[in-house]
Amino acid sequence: MLYDADCPLCTHIRDWLTKQPQLVPLEFVPAGSPAARTRFPGLDHGSTLAEITVVGDGGQVYRGAAAWIVTLWALRDHRRLAHRLSTPSGMRFAKGAVLAAAKWRGATAPAVGRAYGPADGWTYDPRDGWHHTPPGCGSDACAAP
Numbered sequence: 001m002l003y004d005a006d007c008p009l010c011t012h013i014r015d016w017l018t019k020q021p022q023l024v025p026l027e028f029v030p031a032g033s034p035a036a037r038t039r040f041p042g043l044d045h046g047s048t049l050a051e052i053t054v055v056g057d058g059g060q061v062y063r064g065a066a067a068w069i070v071t072l073w074a075l076r077d078h079r080r081l082a083h084r085l086s087t088p089s090g091m092r093f094a095k096g097a098v099l100a101a102a103k104w105r106g107a108t109a110p111a112v113g114r115a116y117g118p119a120d121g122w123t124y125d126p127r128d129g130w131h132h133t134p135p136g137c138g139s140d141a142c143a144a145p
Helices: 008-020 036-039 045-050 064-073 076-085 088-112
Strands: 053-055 061-063 120-123 129-132
Touching: 036 045, 053 064, 061 064, 064 076, 064 088, 076 088
Parallel strands: none
Antiparallel strands: 053 061, 120 129
């Protein structure tokens, strides 16, 4: 599991996960770190800081709600919940939980020293999550030809 080591919510969840009985061993790697880049060279590491990402032992990549569900599936006491969340109605709930966590993270980031926000190009849309436009790029300034 790739997580933002500078995010209090992310590290809290990592700590909670490490204390849970695991049916499938979970390993935690700070997103964007040299260790993550070495271990997963083909991964878009910029997006791993914006959205929870889990890489399976077979190279499968899960993001967002699917990443939370597969993480819960690895835990002995939460596997049944993971199965319920993998249904269409459960997935809507899981996506809502992920969006709520992202919104909280975005609202608290400046208070913990992170600069996620318009000043560094990050904006949050509750319909589909975080988006990045490099600073100085207007609507057409950085558009591909």
